[in-house]
Amino acid sequence: xxxEKYNVGSFFVVFCACCSIFQGCQKINDAREIxxxxxxxxxxxxxxxxxxxxxxxxxxxxxxxxxxxxxIERTMEAGANYIxxxxxxxxxxxxxxxxESDQGNFFLNGSANNVMILRxxxxxxxxxxxxxxxxxxxxxxxYSGTDPFYFRNQFYEITNxxxxxxxxxxxxxxxxxxxxxxxxxxxxxxxxxxxxVYTDRIWRVPGNGAQYPLQPGESFTIAQFAANHRLxxxxxxxxxxxxxxxxxxxxxxxxxxxxxxxxxxxxxxxGNAAMGSSPQYLTSVFGSALVIFRVPEGETYDPVxxxxxxTRDLSTTAPNLYAKIPRSYVVDAVEAVQNExxxxxxxxxxxxxxxxxxxxxxxxxxxxxxxxxxxxxDGSPILMDTNNSTDDFERKVVPHxxxxxxxxxxxxxxx
Amino acid sequence: MSIYQxxxxxxxxxxxxxxxxxVVAQQETVDNMLQWEVGQQYGNWRHTxxxxxxxxxxxxxxxxxQAGYSSQAGDFRRPQEARKSTQADVGTLGNIxxxxxxxxxxxxxxxxxxxxxxxxxxxxxxxxGMPYMIADTNASHxxxxxxxxxxxxxxxxxDDRLQLGLAMEYRxxxxxxxxxxxxxxxxxxxxxxxxVLYRIAPKYRIGVHVSYRNHKEEATNRSVNNEIDQGYFxxxxxxxxxxxxxxENLTTTRQTNYEADRIGVGLQYGFEGPWSVxxxxxxxxxxxxxxxxxxxxxxxxxxLQDDWxxxxxxxxxxxxWKHIIDAKGYWSxxxxxxxxxxxxxxxxxxxxxxxxSSVRSTYDKSSIGASYELIKMNGSQYSYRAKGxxxxxxxxxxxxxxxxxxxxxxxxxxxxxxxxxSLSSATTSLFSIGxxxxxxxxxxxxxxxGGALPNSLPVADMMAQETHYFASDFxxxxxxxxxxxxxxxxxxxxxxxxxxxxxxRADQTFFDHRKGVQVSVGATF
Numbered sequence: 024x025x026x027e028k029y030n031v032g033s034f035f036v037v038f039c040a041c042c043s044i045f046q047g048c049q050k051i052n053d054a055r056e057i058x059x060x061x062x063x064x065x066x067x068x069x070x071x072x073x074x075x076x077x078x079x080x081x082x083x084x085x086x087x088x089x090x091x092x093x094x095i096e097r098t099m100e101a102g103a104n105y106i107x108x109x110x111x112x113x114x115x116x117x118x119x120x121x122x123e124s125d126q127g128n129f130f131l132n133g134s135a136n137n138v139m140i141l142r143x144x145x146x147x148x149x150x151x152x153x154x155x156x157x158x159x160x161x162x163x164x165x166y167s168g169t170d171p172f173y174f175r176n177q178f179y180e181i182t183n184x185x186x187x188x189x190x191x192x193x194x195x196x197x198x199x200x201x202x203x204x205x206x207x208x209x210x211x212x213x214x215x216x217x218x219x220v221y222t223d224r225i226w227r228v229p230g231n232g233a234q235y236p237l238q239p240g241e242s243f244t245i246a247q248f249a250a251n252h253r254l255x256x257x258x259x260x261x262x263x264x265x266x267x268x269x270x271x272x273x274x275x276x277x278x279x280x281x282x283x284x285x286x287x288x289x290x291x292x293x294g295n296a297a298m299g300s301s302p303q304y305l306t307s308v309f310g311s312a313l314v315i316f317r318v319p320e321g322e323t324y325d326p327v328x329x330x331x332x333x334t335r336d337l338s339t340t341a342p343n344l345y346a347k348i349p350r351s352y353v354v355d356a357v358e359a360v361q362n363e364x365x366x367x368x369x370x371x372x373x374x375x376x377x378x379x380x381x382x383x384x385x386x387x388x389x390x391x392x393x394x395x396x397x398x399x400x401d402g403s404p405i406l407m408d409t410n411n412s413t414d415d416f417e418r419k420v421v422p423h424x425x426x427x428x429x430x431x432x433x434x435x436x437x438x
Numbered sequence: 439m440s441i442y443q444x445x446x447x448x449x450x451x452x453x454x455x456x457x458x459x460x461v462v463a464q465q466e467t468v469d470n471m472l473q474w475e476v477g478q479q480y481g482n483w484r485h486t487x488x489x490x491x492x493x494x495x496x497x498x499x500x501x502x503x504q505a506g507y508s509s510q511a512g513d514f515r516r517p518q519e520a521r522k523s524t525q526a527d528v529g530t531l532g533n534i535x536x537x538x539x540x541x542x543x544x545x546x547x548x549x550x551x552x553x554x555x556x557x558x559x560x561x562x563x564x565x566x567g568m569p570y571m572i573a574d575t576n577a578s579h580x581x582x583x584x585x586x587x588x589x590x591x592x593x594x595x596x597d598d599r600l601q602l603g604l605a606m607e608y609r610x611x612x613x614x615x616x617x618x619x620x621x622x623x624x625x626x627x628x629x630x631x632x633x634v635l636y637r638i639a640p641k642y643r644i645g646v647h648v649s650y651r652n653h654k655e656e657a658t659n660r661s662v663n664n665e666i667d668q669g670y671f672x673x674x675x676x677x678x679x680x681x682x683x684x685x686e687n688l689t690t691t692r693q694t695n696y697e698a699d700r701i702g703v704g705l706q707y708g709f710e711g712p713w714s715v716x717x718x719x720x721x722x723x724x725x726x727x728x729x730x731x732x733x734x735x736x737x738x739x740x741x742l743q744d745d746w747x748x749x750x751x752x753x754x755x756x757x758x759w760k761h762i763i764d765a766k767g768y769w770s771x772x773x774x775x776x777x778x779x780x781x782x783x784x785x786x787x788x789x790x791x792x793x794x795s796s797v798r799s800t801y802d803k804s805s806i807g808a809s810y811e812l813i814k815m816n817g818s819q820y821s822y823r824a825k826g827x828x829x830x831x832x833x834x835x836x837x838x839x840x841x842x843x844x845x846x847x848x849x850x851x852x853x854x855x856x857x858x859x860s861l862s863s864a865t866t867s868l869f870s871i872g873x874x875x876x877x878x879x880x881x882x883x884x885x886x887x888g889g890a891l892p893n894s895l896p897v898a899d900m901m902a903q904e905t906h907y908f909a910s911d912f913x914x915x916x917x918x919x920x921x922x923x924x925x926x927x928x929x930x931x932x933x934x935x936x937x938x939x940x941x942x943r944a945d946q947t948f949f950d951h952r953k954g955v956q957v958s959v960g961a962t963f
Contacts, residue, residue: 060796338783
């Protein structure tokens with residue numbers, strides 16, 4: 024009897040010992056196989072797309088690892104460029120600047136986003152093309168809202184940054200999806216290639232084509248809700264009064280009724296021209312990716328009537344329809360994200376905006392503002408537009424209409 | 439069966455053990471708290487982790503039931519430590535001989551309130567060596583609950599030489615951070631440790647045991663106030679961090695899962711002569727994986743840790759004196775691995791794919807120390823006891839690329855004295871009072887950050903505070919008190935009240951002091 028009890032005990036102890044050893048081993052072995060980090064290196068070559076440009080020597084090369092705050096800046100040499108001693112990670116790579124040739128000077132821009140540079144001898148080729156600049160550019164954007172929880176004072180100021188008269192009539196406005204930056208990106212149809220960006224809703228500046236002219240350096244503003252937000256019934260802490268904004272996104276919400284500003288024309292939502300039931304047009308208080316675009320003369324753009332300009336997000340089973348916007352239509356794009364570390368979640372193709380901008384918080388009453396390069400002879404401001412919002416924008420500024428002294432168009436309600 | 443039913447079952451079982459003990463005990467029985475403390479200290483094998491060796495210590499019958507309350511406060515603290523904390527606890531432990539089978543068990547419950555702790559929104563215990571965690575900048579209030587229960591079993595001796603043992607331990611904790619960014623945590627740990635003891639000769643024994651421990655901690659973060667999205671940091675060790683803002687899960691909730699396996703082996707060699715000698719060595723290795731999210735799980739980091747411990751314990755018992763000498767060496771090496779992942783969207787996708795993994799940080803610790811305690815016995819309890827201790831510790835943590843280091847060396851000196859008084863001629867009422875003085879001397883403390891974000895709060899504030907703490911010399915003065923009186927001679931039952939107060943004074947301009955008190959009442963029976 025005693026021997027039997029002992030054997031049972033022995034068996035139980037040995038069984039526990041065996042289980043102990045085998046159970047713990049797998050996770051430990053996996054961890055043991057991981058090796059110490061080593062520096063990575065990159066061989067980068069910039070390929071000019073413009074025939075007249077044969078060398079990219081002298082262009083500025085910027086590599087940014089947003090999460091770790093690493094920025095590497097170099098001047099490009101002719102041919103292949105080698106960068107070593109890089110911390111392995113995900114980088115945004117931008118090549119930009121002006122090159123001189125017999126045919127004149129060319130401002131070139133090319134970039135690649137979310138490039139994994141993990142080991143030694145990684146290679147990357149980037150096409151650099153003549154950058155699309157103007158005539159319109161976002162000059163100030165306020166999206167974060169005001170504490171507590173007030174987001175109706177969002178606005179988007181757009182400036183004519185060209186040297187000639189430009190008409191706002193027919194200028195489209197959209198936010199790209201996902202509405203707030205996320206590493207969980209949608210899947211778009213493979214056959215689209217790199218031709219489009221995608222949005223859930225499109226607006227357009229009304230007009231007959233010559234109704235809303237802007238002289239060089241003049242600007243207009245589109246408000247989410249063009250009211251005086253400092254009124255007690257709204258948000259007395261609001262940094263701005265939007266009642267003089269030229270346009271607004273009126274969603275026919277009786278609680279926030281139509282204001283005197285001209286209504287933007289609604290074009291597309293979920294495959295229809297109707298607005299749907301949303302009570303306001305809110306771009307993310309964390310920062311959205313915004314584009315303004317214009318349809319070239321001779322072309323038609325009808326995302327409601329043309330199913331080829333619609334698609335679903337193929338990463339889900341949701342039936343929501345999104346509109347395709349040809350990249351070649353885009354006049355200006357700005358990528359706003361939560362904070363610097365979200366640079367790995369860009370939605371805007373780097374050829375349109377190679378950077379990111381941010382205000383680091385929500386409801387902090389701070390916005391972003393394009394920097395000024397200089398002034399024209401008439402004193403109107405020339406704004407910085409290198410298609411890189413990291414460089415082009417000041418971050419966390421107190422919102423202010425026409426901060427750089429932009430002119431007010433004759434037709435503006437602000438006069 | 440729910441965890442609470444389990445706990446109730448174990449509590450009742452342990453109380454039953456205590457009752458059974460008092461009924462059937464034929465051997466020596468612990469009469470009071472003073473005697474029990476000496477027994478706990480003097481026992482050699484009970485500290486090895488090999489349950490097969492428990493009977494070598496010839497444990498007396500004991501059952502202890504106690505409830506306590508403790509509080510401490512002060513600005514001399516590490517940044518993740520609470521400025522003020524309180525704890526209420528209840529615990530019981532006991533043993534019993536069932537024929538030639540020996541079993542001892544314990545159960546305990548504690549509730550903690552920790553106020554104004556910083557830079558932690560994902561771990562109930564931020565000091566358990568895990569570098570991958572969420573940190574916010576709000577000084578927060580944590581409410582934590584801890585349960586632990588376990589038993590140790592020594593099987594009957596076979597052929598007067600071989601003995602098997604088994605120890606099992608279960609721990610469960612929950613924690614809740616009471617301010618945005620909020621955290622709701624659940625933790626469990628299960629450890630099983632079978633062992634064997636072999637008597638080579640009448641005075642010589644060798645033992646070996648293995649252990650397996652599995653633990654999991656699940657932290658769910660969310661913000662109640664979604665009007666202002668809080669900023670927070672993902673920490674990766676030595677101040678390296680990624681700043682994040684409320685979206686990307688926090689407003690909806692973010693889960694961080696910590697899962698660990700740990701195995702170990704221990705060897706013991708014992709000699710019983712005029713001096714009882716026990717030399718033991720333990721090796722443990724464990725890996726803990728950190729994942730973010732339940733859906734589209736993203737690997738965040740892995741900590742692989744090796745620990746070696748060597749202990750030499752010498753005991754000598756004379757008619758009126760006991761001598762206790764302990765020497766211990768400890769070496770630990772941990773390697774923190776980080777992952778670079780890519781999210782692959784799509785209905786058939788597994789979500790995040792790991793593209794690169796590497797060891798980015800290492801954590802080396804070592805310490806050696808020794809102590810000597812002299813106990814003057816008065817019957818079965820002490821008349822007085824005096825103890826001196828000395829220890830040296832060294833830590834060197836490195837973040838490999840970009841290079842950062844955190845290192846310190848320290849010396850610890852300590853001495854204590856306790857005197858027991860009999861308040862009645864029959865020693866049915868005992869009172870003990872003592873004093874302990876410990877001094878920690880910093881030999882070297884240095885932090886160098888080589889990353890790209892030297893102005894980020896985890897570097898400029900959290901690690902700066904941490905460095906100041908470890909660069910501080912400090913003096914700790916403690917006063918232990920015990921009052922015990924016999925309730926029933928027939929049932930060998932005593933009640934006791936224990937108290938311990940301490941005052942800690944830092945020799946540093948950045949800190950002042952810390953003080954605390956612990957009080958418990960209970961019974962031995």
